[in-house]
Amino acid sequence: MTGARGARFPYGLVGLLGTWGLTRLVLLLFVFKVYVFPGPDVTSDVSVIYQGWYEVLRHGTFPLDDVTWQYPPAAALAILSPGLLPFLGYAQAFFVLAFLADFVVFGLLQYAGLRSGKTLRGCWVWVIGVPLLGPTVYARYDVMVTAVAVAALLAGTRHPRVMGALVGFGAMLKVWPVLLLVGAVRRRVWAAAAVTAAGIAVVFTVSMPGAVAFLTFQRDRGTEVESLGSLVFHVARQYGWDGQVLLNYGSVEFLGPYVDVVSTAALVLTGVAFGWLLLWRLRARQFLPHTLADAAFVAVLMFTTTSRVISPQYMVWLVGLAAVCLCFRGSRMTLPVGLVLGACLVTVLEFPVWFSHVVASDRLGITLLFVRNGLLVVATLLAALRLWRGTVSRPTPPLPSQAARTEETLASS
Numbered sequence: 001m002t003g004a005r006g007a008r009f010p011y012g013l014v015g016l017l018g019t020w021g022l023t024r025l026v027l028l029l030f031v032f033k034v035y036v037f038p039g040p041d042v043t044s045d046v047s048v049i050y051q052g053w054y055e056v057l058r059h060g061t062f063p064l065d066d067v068t069w070q071y072p073p074a075a076a077l078a079i080l081s082p083g084l085l086p087f088l089g090y091a092q093a094f095f096v097l098a099f100l101a102d103f104v105v106f107g108l109l110q111y112a113g114l115r116s117g118k119t120l121r122g123c124w125v126w127v128i129g130v131p132l133l134g135p136t137v138y139a140r141y142d143v144m145v146t147a148v149a150v151a152a153l154l155a156g157t158r159h160p161r162v163m164g165a166l167v168g169f170g171a172m173l174k175v176w177p178v179l180l181l182v183g184a185v186r187r188r189v190w191a192a193a194a195v196t197a198a199g200i201a202v203v204f205t206v207s208m209p210g211a212v213a214f215l216t217f218q219r220d221r222g223t224e225v226e227s228l229g230s231l232v233f234h235v236a237r238q239y240g241w242d243g244q245v246l247l248n249y250g251s252v253e254f255l256g257p258y259v260d261v262v263s264t265a266a267l268v269l270t271g272v273a274f275g276w277l278l279l280w281r282l283r284a285r286q287f288l289p290h291t292l293a294d295a296a297f298v299a300v301l302m303f304t305t306t307s308r309v310i311s312p313q314y315m316v317w318l319v320g321l322a323a324v325c326l327c328f329r330g331s332r333m334t335l336p337v338g339l340v341l342g343a344c345l346v347t348v349l350e351f352p353v354w355f356s357h358v359v360a361s362d363r364l365g366i367t368l369l370f371v372r373n374g375l376l377v378v379a380t381l382l383a384a385l386r387l388w389r390g391t392v393s394r395p396t397p398p399l400p401s402q403a404a405r406t407e408e409t410l411a412s413s
Contacts (some may be wrong), residue, residue: 013110016123020106023131024099030135031095039352042136047091049250050141053079054090062210068250073204073211074172078141098138101147102130105320108147112154112327117289122327125337129319132344133312136352140313145174146320149296152180153324156189156292164192172200176300176317182277183295185287222253222263224309225358226350228373229262230254234361245359251309252359266308273302276384284391290328291391297321297333298387301340301380310373312351315344332386339379346372 030037049068056063057076063069082093105126113120130137137143152166163184170177171193181193204211223229225245233241233254243256253259277299284291300321304314322337350358350368357365 012120016110016120016127020127023127024102027131027135027138028095028099031138032092037135037352039355042134042139042352043091043095046094046139050079050094051090054082057208058083061208062213064210064213070214070250072172072175072201072214073208074169074200075141075174076204076208078144078173081144094141095138098141098143101144102137104147105143105150105323108150108154109323109327112324117329118327119329122323122325125323125326125341126319129322129341129344130316132341132348133315133319134348134352136312136348137316140316142174142313142316145170145177146316148173149177149180149317150320150324152177153293153296153321154327156180156184157289160184160186160188161192164189164194165196168193168196168198169200171197176303179299179303180292180296182281182299183287183292222248222255222308223259223266224251224253224311226312226369226372227266227308227310228305228377229266229308231366231369231373232262233259234366234369237361245361251311263308266306269306270303273306277302280384280388280392286391288330288390290325290331291387293321293324293328294331294333294383294387294390297325297336298380298383301336301376301383305373305376305380310376312347315340315347319344332390333383336379336383336386339375339382343372343375343379346375 029035031043033043053063053066053069056066057080062073062076081097082088082090085093085096088096106123109123109126110120112118113123130143148166148170152163152170155166156163163180167177167180167189170180178193178197181190184190201211223233225234233243233256237243241256243254243259245252246255247253248255254262277295280295297318300317304310304318307314318340322333322340325331325333326337346368350365350372354364354368358369359365
């Protein structure tokens with residue numbers, strides 16, 4: 001049997017590496033504009049916005065007068081990182097670093113998938129999911145944040161302090177990785193995360209003016225045209241709603257009557273989602289090795305789906321967490337992960353391919369948003385239900401070998 005596995009094993013790795021390499025080559029050809037991807041140019045955020053921030057940040061201050069700067073202080077490290085490759089132009093260096101972050105995630109998932117009790121399904125989710133989103137993945141720094149989050153979750157079972165430090169660092173890059181703590185049961189994880197985040201915040205606050213300006217800029221955002229709440233105004237425009245669609249706070253948003261009401265409703269929904277997560281945490285009785293990743297996936301799904309903004313790069317977060325879930329054989333998230341991958345395919349169609357139809361609120365644009373956001377809603381509800389049933393309602397006792405591994409892990413940590 002060992003020989004048979006040994007005969008099959010290399011072919012799986014060759015297929016993974018070959019598919020990853022081919023799809024990533026295509027993405028690089030698009031961001032380097034060897035070929036032009038349909039729709040608006042997704043690389044302009046790097047060559048215009050990021051590079052503009054770079055020029056400010058390298059002089060020791062945050063972009064205090066730019067309301068589009070809506071990120072925690074450690075995001076400066078991602079924006080400044082192309083300076084590590086001075087032999088390339090800023091945009092070209094950024095694309096290369098995004099590619100390398102993608103490769104790091106691929107390597108981590110492959111390594112994890114070959115360990116006992118794991119599977120390469122998760123690696124395949126990453127290999128397939130990223131190209132479904134198109135070149136936007138390499139034209140935003142979210143793939144770098146996702147790499148930190150994936151490393152944190154994979155370290156969580158055996159190395160709680162490492163996970164905590166990575167979560168703290170990730171939260172200072174783009175806030176959302178703090179949600180990875182939802183399923184963490186060891187105090188060391190929370191302590192390491194708090195100490196790391198606080199240390200980074202203090203260093204940036206002392207050394208660079210404007211480290212916390214992002215909090216005000218985020219507060220004043222409206223309803224972005226791709227969000228769940230935006231569907232209200234897409235439909236309302238067909239019946240004479242007299243609002244506008246404008247570039248506002250760095251994204252295309254609805255402005256006009258009742259926008260504040262819908263934005264407030266989105267915040268309330270997010271609050272309800274966090275309330276559910278708190279209730280789950282208080283009621284959960286069974287924490288298996290995959291629960292940490294499953295809970296993180298559910299939490300980020302809830303945050304993304306109820307947010308006032310669902311930018312295409314948010315889907316990169318979900319693909320990364322979905323991949324970690326399916327690294328575990330016992331994960332119950334297979335169907336929600338499939339729905340997220342379907343949402344990724346629709347996402348690249350609504351942005352950038354047919355984004356003009358979304359902005360125009362025509363039939364095609366509204367249909368794409370209903371399908372994409374509908375898939376996210378169903379995935380969120382289904383994932384939450386499966387998490388609850390697996391840990392609260394009728395927990396299934398682990399197999400003896402699985403229980404032994406869990407006890408050994410807890411003892412070693």
